[in-house]
Amino acid sequence: MPEGHTIHRLAADYRERFGGRPVRASSPQGKFADSAALLDGTVLTTTEAHGKHLFLGFPGEEWVHIHLGLFGKVNFGDIGADAPAPPATDTVRLRLANPESYVDLRGPTTCALVTDAEKQAIHERLGPDPLRADDTPEKAWRRISKSRTAIAALLMDQKIIAGVGNVYRAEVLFRHGIDPYRAGRDLTPGEWTAIWRDLVLLMREGVRLNRIDTVRPEHTPEAMGRPPRVDDHGGEVYVYRRANLPCHVCDTEIRTAELANRNLFWCPTCQAR
């Protein structure tokens, strides 16, 4: 679930359901209980996302800083006159509720009350985010263009670019025909600009649909005259988790390898050196 598009979508959904009015806050699991008690009954004033970090704003410049990590999940639900919120299970770190909605947060890496200064420090250590309107590719390029590290690793480094995860990095490299092991400094400025612009489009679409779709119209099964396919994570992708399956474009077997403890996927033909 959680790459940057998920977090930006969550920011919008939290704001829409809970923004501008008092919320009930609780932590059935207990780890956030003291902070939830402080927030209970106060107004959720705003929400914000930067990369994979979510911030829920409360009065007094206090923020709930949430990072889902690999396993974190958020579940929204409706409350009706004859349909109360279901009892929270004991893994719910934070439940917010008002008369119409509830939302449960489970398994986050981070759920902590932070000051505005602490929030600023988090922004400062993150790179530009393709989903933040004021962010630009130049700041990332300054580091990428000097780095001997593989572009596939740089794309996952949140200090360099924020919000890209294992799916988007594999897919955007495929879409641009770039070998994942090419050093950052061997990319051309034009290649980097194209990657950034593509990430902006792909991730915006990810926010809108709440899933990752990366296959171009000309490569859909219908366009290629092949049987329909469904990837098991909901979206349509070229290479992510398709190890040893034929490339949608050229039929070469998709390769996989471990890179910095994560699974990398690519097509050795479409992404030749």
Next chain:
DNA sequence: AAAAGATGGTGAC
């Protein structure tokens, strides 16, 4: 029933 794996990140060596 148990194990493995997952769209992430940190801190210790």
Next chain:
DNA sequence: TCACCCTCTTTTG
């Protein structure tokens, strides 16, 4: 580079 944290689903035996 490795151990570890958090939860849930899927795969394996």
